[in-house]
Amino acid sequence: MKLIIPKQHGAWGMLLIPFVLGVLIGKGTWYHIPLFLAWLFVYLATYPLLMYVKQPRKKYYLHSFFIYFSVACVCAIIALIYEWRIVFFSIIMLPCFFINIYFSRQKNERALLNDMCAIILFCIGGIISYYFTMKTVDEKIWVVATISFLYFMGSTFYVKTMIREKKNPTYRFVSWGYHSLLVIATLIVSPWFTIAFIPSLIRSIFLYGRNISILQVGILESINSIYFFVSVVLLARALL
Structure with missing residues (x-):
């Protein structure tokens, strides 16, 4: 039986960027490798679990869930040997995950609140990777996690205006206004960090309404995410 792979391609950037930012802005260690693998396989396990909640008759989703989750547990044990206190972050993440389960059961995964909770979970992953070696949750990682959350919320609004909500004027104004x-x-709080968001504003306005395929939207958003990632790394190291 084939393993189930998540279909939300945009989520891969959300999975990777906050986590890697936490590593680079903090202090990297080889133990980050099993920590990341645990984080990756938890994400992989979450998708078939939510799909099973949505369609409980399709038992094959559980097959993928148990395989992914088993690998995640093995990797997590190695990471916990290095820093066991990261387990407390899982408690903080539970409310958002329960909301994801609720919307999956309602078959309304595209709800904005569901997207917001998923982004919060990914950003907590960045806090975990930072805390893993720095042993603290300080102002630096709060700033980076907040900036990541704001960026990915903007990306969510933009992608909706380009695909599912492209004929909805309300989403257009929400995206542009946001x-x-x-x-x-x-510009008011920390002008240098504006650099990270200017391309997002430009693409949200000038690409709206253009005849761009879903693949092209994904490619352009990946390029913008790489720009955001590099900008935040450089700015965080220089200013925080």
Whole structure:
């Protein structure tokens, strides 16, 4: 039986970027490898579990879940040997995960609150990777996690206006307004960090309504995410 692979391609950037930011802004160790593998396989396990909640008659989803989760547990044990206190973060993550389960059961995974909770979970992954070696949750990682959350929320609004909500004027104004306020807010609070969000504002306005395929939207958003990632690393190291 084939393993189930998550179909939300945009989620891979959300999975990787906060985690790697936590490593680079903190202090890397070889133990981050099993920690990341545990994080990766937890994500892989979550998808078939939510699909099973949505379609409980399809038992084959459980096959993928148990395989992924077993690998995640093995990797997590190695990581916990290095820093066992990261287990407490799982308690913080549970409310968001329960909300994901609720929307999956309702067959409404595209709900904005569901997306928001998923982004929060990914950003907590960045806090975990930072705490793993730094042994603290300080202002630096809070700033980086908040910036990551704000970026991915903007990405969510933008992608909706380009695909599922492209004929919905409300989402268009929400996306444009959100990105504009984000640039204005960073100009007021910390002008240098505006650099990380300017391309997002430009693409949300100038690409809207254009005849762009889903693949092209994904490629352009991946490029923008790489730009955001590099910008935040450089800015965080220089300013925080």
